[in-house]
Amino acid sequence: MFQPGIWRFGRLMDPYAEMSRLRNEMNRLFSGASQPFAQAYPAVNIWVGDQEAIVTAELAGIDPAKLDISVLGDNLTLTGSREPETLQENETYHRKERNGSRFSRTLQLPFRIDADGIDARYDKGILKITVPRTAEDKPRKISIKAA
Amino acid sequence: MEKEKTEVMKQQAQTPLETERTRNRRVYVPKADIYETKNSIVLIVDMPGVDEQTVDITLEKNILTITGNVEPVVFAGKSLAYSEYDTGDYQRAFTISDEVDQNKIEATVKNGVLRLVLNKAEKAKLKKIAIKADN
Numbered sequence: 001m002f003q004p005g006i007w008r009f010g011r012l013m014d015p016y017a018e019m020s021r022l023r024n025e026m027n028r029l030f031s032g033a034s035q036p037f038a039q040a041y042p043a044v045n046i047w048v049g050d051q052e053a054i055v056t057a058e059l060a061g062i063d064p065a066k067l068d069i070s071v072l073g074d075n076l077t078l079t080g081s082r083e084p085e086t087l088q089e090n091e092t093y094h095r096k097e098r099n100g101s102r103f104s105r106t107l108q109l110p111f112r113i114d115a116d117g118i119d120a121r122y123d124k125g126i127l128k129i130t131v132p133r134t135a136e137d138k139p140r141k142i143s144i145k146a147a
Numbered sequence: 148m149e150k151e152k153t154e155v156m157k158q159q160a161q162t163p164l165e166t167e168r169t170r171n172r173r174v175y176v177p178k179a180d181i182y183e184t185k186n187s188i189v190l191i192v193d194m195p196g197v198d199e200q201t202v203d204i205t206l207e208k209n210i211l212t213i214t215g216n217v218e219p220v221v222f223a224g225k226s227l228a229y230s231e232y233d234t235g236d237y238q239r240a241f242t243i244s245d246e247v248d249q250n251k252i253e254a255t256v257k258n259g260v261l262r263l264v265l266n267k268a269e270k271a272k273l274k275k276i277a278i279k280a281d282n
Contacts, residue, residue, distance in 0.1 A: 028227060043157075043232035049225035056220070058195040058232055061260035085191065087182060097178040098193050110228070125195035125259015 041103050042078070042127075050139065052117075052132040053109055060125035067122070069129060071115040076131060079104040112137045160238050170216075173235030177215070177261075188247060188265040194237045195259040202261055204254055211252075212240045213261065246270075 047054040055076065059067075067080040081102040087093070109131060117132035160174040168174065180191040194202065197215035205212045215237035243249075243265060251266040 024226065028230070044229070045227060045232060046229040047222045047225040048228040049222075053228075054222050054225060058259075060193040060195040061258050085180070085182070088184065091182055091184045093180065093182045094188075095179060095181040098180050098191065099178075122258070124198050125193075 040105055041099060042105065044105070044107060046107065046109070048110060052130055053111075055107065055109075055127075055129040055131060057127045057129075058125065059122075059127050062122075064122040064127075067127070069118065069120055071113045071118065074109050074112050075106050076109060076113060076129070077104065077106045078127075157232060170236065172216075172219075173233060174238050175235050176239050177213070177237045179239065186267055188243075188267070190241070190261075190263040190265065192237075192239070192261040192263070193259065194256075194261055196234060197237065197256065197259060197261070199256045202256055204252075204263070206243075206249060206252065209242050209244070210240055211243050211263075212238070213263075214238050215261075 042057040042059045044055055044057045047056075057078065059080070059082075062080055062082050067078065070077045070079070079102075084101065112134045114132045114134045119130040121128045158176045160176045177192045177194045179193070182189050192213060194213075194215045194217075196217035201217070202213070202215045205214075217234050217236060219234045246267055247265040248268040253264040253266075255262050
């Protein structure tokens with residue numbers, strides 16, 4: 001920073017963050033992790049870190065009290081339903097595209113889930129579940145002793 | 148290459164009326180239900196990720212345009228391991244007929260669902276015509 005040079009663009013922007021984001025996007029595109037079309041309802045995205053994973057799902061217009069999240073081993077199951085509109089007599093649909101009714105999805109995560117530490121939030125129609133790893137499943141550092 | 152589409156997938160929007168966008172985001176067509184009651188036409192639009200601040204409804208002449216802006220979410224320190232949906236803006240336009248009173252449109256957003264109630268104009272309400280018996 002104190003000497004002049006062509007690499008002084010750090011003050012303007014961080015090119016590495018943008019480049020690593022682009023690289024990650026490209027890797028994801030070619031790795032096949034991303035499915036162009038969702039196979040089941042609701043569509044989910046899974047973010048994985050060292051300590052926990054975050055599962056997000058687009059679930060517009062559900063009652064969070066009626067959503068059920070259950071855990072078994074490394075499986076996370078979402079069950080719920082979306083109440084259809086109740087139409088009165090003489091009321092007719094002109095167009096019906098929104099899918100609904102009951103759904104149930106089981107997702108397998110790459111580690112065993114600490115069921116007590118799960119945190120689920122529902123905001124603006126997006127469900128976000130933070131799923132922590134169990135303590136015994138976390139990566140452990142092994143120190144090497146000198147012989 | 149045409150891929151088989153499933154019911155649940157998000158549909159990417161065509162740019163309406165040959166306009167160009169200034170935001171570098173994907174745009175999706177939100178799914179909508181429309182039903183008609185005696186006094187109104189109700190539009191229910193699924194737009195997960197929007198709230199009352201980020202959804203915009205404009206009515207110009209007979210075209211009702213709904214736009215919703217969604218900021219992409221990135222969780223620091225985590226990588227997207229599996230992905231079935233992508234976040235992007237929403238845009239959809241409807242042509243509404245004269246029978247809707249354009250000054251009486253109510254809109255609410257709850258849990259990512261936009262609900263628009265278009266009240267019918269007085270003259271368009273169904274009138275029952277009594278038939279008199281002519282003896």
